[in-house]
Amino acid sequence: MKNCFLILCLLSSWGAAAQSLPATPQRPVTDTYFGRAVVDNYRWLEDTKSPEVLAWFKAQGDYTKQTLDRLPGRDSLLSAFVRYDRLRPARYSEIRKRGNRYFYRKTLPAEKVGKLYLREGATGAETLLFDPVAYNPAKTYSVTAFTPSNSGQQLVVGLQEGGAELSTLRIMTVATKALLPESIVAVSGGGVDWLPTDTGFLYTPNNSTDPKDPLGNLNTKARLHRLGTPASADPELFSRAKNPAFPIRPDEYPFIYFSDDHTQVYAGLGSVDNRQYVWVATPADLGKPTIPWQPLAVPTDSVYSYLKLGAQLYLYSVKGAPKGRILVTDAAHPKVATATVLLPEGSRNITGIVSSKDYLFVTLNDGINDHIRQYDPRSRQWADVPLPFSGTAYVQPLDAPRSNAVLLGITSWKQPATLYDYNPDSKKLAVSNFEVKAEYPGVADLVVEEVEVPSHDGAMVPLSLIYRKGLQKNGQAICFMDGYGAYGISAVPAFSTRYLAMLNQGVVIAETHPRGGSEKGQKWYRAGYQTTKPNTWKDFIACGDYLVKNGYTSPSHLIGMGTSAGGILIGRAITERPDLFAAAISNVSCSNMLRQENTPNGPVNVPEFGSVKDPVQCQALYEMDAFQHVKPGTKYPAVMCVGGMNDPRVIVWQPGKLAAALQAATTSGKPVLMQVNYDNGHFTEDKAVTFRNFANMYAFALWQAGHPNFQPATVAVK
Structure with missing residues (x-):
């Protein structure tokens, strides 16, 4: 008689995956930085035009999809995103007024991306101007930016395809909704500034439509486009080549724009350094063969922004005032050095x-x-x-x-x-x-708590906590902890329906404010910058330790996340304290900082992070490099890396190399996945893509942190 017995196999969802990941070859390349030999086993993954590399990313993405598709809570989380989004019948944004005309973007719940509309008067009848979905049904487009002319008779629309971020500019005649024949490609962001006469506009294009082109961002040129003329004939007005006497680096973006009253025109240099280099001229000067630019501000003036109001020029400066002050000077003859202090530095x-x-x-x-x-x-x-x-x-x-x-x-x-x-x-x-x-469900039951946490060196780090009433601080709650800490960008309060979907499932949300942001002024920013960058991830770790110590969560339930430059934070947090986290999300992440300068967007970021060409900064970049700090034989938490094939800011091999290294090194038995987005760049307006992307990330993390709604069913084998 055949033996019949029931074996209950409590299969973890990791072990139950349908396929195994293919092996990732290690092909060591050794670089020597100022006497330090550094081995890179996955340099070959940087060649994103190689069929082998493309096949590797596809295999990683397919495996990740198979794994995530098995998580029972993922689709319900995605449904919650959609359901909450539909509670607001329409979203209006980027409202601009020209005379009595209101131009704006409106997005309905059933729409993936917004459309452009016009009202005659704030309460007037609504007219659809432009639908990016109908522009070319064979492709996926969204509006990056739009700029009505001064009279409101024309409209420049910036279009991006597949989240690539580099835009194609089209010009619309508002009365007829007809598009002029010319197209201008590779404009980052899609923003322009119209001439006072509305006969054309100022803009700065990239050199290439390929977001992976290493020369695409270098030596760009501010140009003038006249309506009805080919873009190939657009003259350059301000650039490194046009203005060789000016201190313009190849990685800086020259730009030109008018004062609001069109009596002055400013030339500046875009970079990650917030301190402005600015020159000023008159609109009439733009027609001259050589524009007589006059200096207005240099980086040592520490002017972060400026504007003309009436006959005065107002400047926001942090020179000698880390929390900022407002200066005022005569706009016709501006002198920052002798400007009057209008609003002194305060608390x-x-x-x-x-x-x-x-x-x-x-x-x-x-x-x-x-x-x-x-x-x-x-x-x-x-x-x-x-x-x-x-x-x-x-x-x-x-x-x-x-x-x-x-x-x-x-x-x-x-x-x-x-x-x-x-x-x-x-x-x-x-x-x-x-x-x-x-009206959103569960909002009335939310508690917000603002605390300060002692970091490794005694600095008090702000920490924002959001959770549902009745939280039992017994260490059993799952906590989702996010952080950024770069460029002086602060983590400011903002309502998120994506967070609400987790809050309504009992998750604690922790928003950290590490050094590198500006929550406590410029000193806080500079304390997480280049050689002081370790404070950023150490502050994040301190927040995690605080949450565990005070019973909000425990290491088996703590999730960490970092996005973009926040990839430094999360990557170094898990490589320095792998025991602290159950799961981590490294989203479109800067993960291999020693190689950052070799990416298309790398040179422009040197002022923020440093250069491998400088011995001190190179050592700082090594400390920031999560990829180089992955150690074989370490029990790492579950990690999900995310990259966009169209990402112009953080090239896909940055998170890809981190995923490869962690997959080879970890001994915890926990999964390391690489999600590859082919319809997304650094981000996208497309709600369907965005909701899917975040549902995948959150579901992965909640599964690994032990949330009961995200655990695959056990399997009974006879």
């Missing part, structure tokens, strides 16, 4: 300035929440802009040179973004005609 960080026709608006931040002040040059009086609640706020002038029409937006960790019309004369707020309210 709050200045984060930006904008203006309407008659008012200057200054945004200040107390480390977490924004405050806005307005200044009237006519009366020389300051006043506070009333905010309905604490959080992240911004002022958006709708038609700065011609009116005081202003929108005010505000959001917080648990309050959805709300849009108001603001009257700076009366200081009154009214809910905007473009505001569409939505």
